[in-house]
Amino acid sequence: MKTVESKLLLGAHLSTAGGFENALYDGQKIGCTAVQIFTHSNRQWHIKPITQNEIARFAAAKKETGIDCLVVHASYLINLASAKEEQRALSLKTVVKELERCEQLDIAYLVLHPGSYVEGTEDSGIHHLIAGLTAALEQVPGTTMILLENMAGQGSSIGRRLEQLAFIRSQTKQNSRIGVCVDTCHLFAAGYDISTPETYEQFWNEFDATVGLKHLRALHLNDSKNICGSHVDRHAHIGEGKMGLGAFELLMNDPRFFAIPKILETPKEKDLADDIKNLAVLKGLMSEKTKNLLK
Numbered sequence: 001m002k003t004v005e006s007k008l009l010l011g012a013h014l015s016t017a018g019g020f021e022n023a024l025y026d027g028q029k030i031g032c033t034a035v036q037i038f039t040h041s042n043r044q045w046h047i048k049p050i051t052q053n054e055i056a057r058f059a060a061a062k063k064e065t066g067i068d069c070l071v072v073h074a075s076y077l078i079n080l081a082s083a084k085e086e087q088r089a090l091s092l093k094t095v096v097k098e099l100e101r102c103e104q105l106d107i108a109y110l111v112l113h114p115g116s117y118v119e120g121t122e123d124s125g126i127h128h129l130i131a132g133l134t135a136a137l138e139q140v141p142g143t144t145m146i147l148l149e150n151m152a153g154q155g156s157s158i159g160r161r162l163e164q165l166a167f168i169r170s171q172t173k174q175n176s177r178i179g180v181c182v183d184t185c186h187l188f189a190a191g192y193d194i195s196t197p198e199t200y201e202q203f204w205n206e207f208d209a210t211v212g213l214k215h216l217r218a219l220h221l222n223d224s225k226n227i228c229g230s231h232v233d234r235h236a237h238i239g240e241g242k243m244g245l246g247a248f249e250l251l252m253n254d255p256r257f258f259a260i261p262k263i264l265e266t267p268k269e270k271d272l273a274d275d276i277k278n279l280a281v282l283k284g285l286m287s288e289k290t291k292n293l294l295k
Contacts, residue, residue, distance in 0.1 A: 008294040009034045009069050010282060012264040012275040020054060020105065021061035030276050034069040034261035036111070039101045042075045045090060047097050050104050058105055069261050070105075071147075071181075071218055074098050074112045080132030081158050083120030091115075092132050099140040109217055109261075111147045111181045114159035114168065125158055130171045137174040147181040147217050152189035152233040160190045160231070162210040169215065179215045182207075183265070184251070185222035185236070188243050191229040195246040204256075219262045221248060221282065237266050237274065238281045249285040258294060 011032030014023040027035040117125025153160030194200040223241030225234035239245040
């Protein structure tokens with residue numbers, strides 16, 4: 001495999017309190033080269049329009065900080081797979097607004113939880129999800145991609161298995177704008193152990209055969225508080241959970257993922273201290289060969 005110099009794309013989910021641009025300035029302070037944000041309160045349906053002034057300030061901050069690898073995480077309230085028509089309609093309206101905001105802010109990726117079927121069936125939930133994704137992309141032309149995030153498999157959630165993600169993507173119209181975001185905690189909780197070189201390669205071979213590595217556009221790097229296959233989504237600091245450091249060392253030194261943004265969603269207790277600690281741990285896992293390639 002021919003290797004070329006690349007840029008380390010590593011960062012964290014950061015707050016936009018006081019302005020979208022503040023996430024980029026905080027990211028610059030702690031050495032991020034990629035940043036994930038919410039563009040509005042992730043626990044409210046109401047979304048205020050973005051002003052031209054906000055767009056201009058954000059664009060200026062991108063130029064000033066050099067952080068132009070950006071990801072938005074969609075609201076946790078969205079559930080396009082719901083058995084309830086009213087909730088699906090409200091979710092679709094919100095996904096459309098999320099996509100419009102990404103286009104306004106020139107952000108390439110919108111990470112979305114596939115949702116849960118609750119009172120319906122898995123098949124009906126997947127059908128509703130595909131219909132919602134198709135409708136949202138039709139309503140918002142542009143280049144922003146929706147990244148389906150793999151889930152831990154708790155309750156009636158959709159997206160635990162790679163086969164589900166692949167099917168949803170294949171059946172969505174305009175699926176050139178559908179990609180995948182892999183969350184390591186969710187992966188481990190779902191029963192995929194990538195902590196050894198053997199299981200790591202086995203998983204990514206399966207991912208490539210089922211989903212396609214070309215459709216992987218982001219990684220969420222989180223350790224797991226619970227054991228492999230627990231189906232419980234509880235994030236832990238890097239190396240302080242049940243996964244250990246092995247999986248993260250493999251990911252940080254895998255040239256297939258040098259150009260993929262790697263985002264921390266680890267617990268935060270105070271300011272940026274936890275992000276600084278976790279970023280340092282991840283960077284410390286990089287080999288000298290990797291460091292030399294990632295200039």
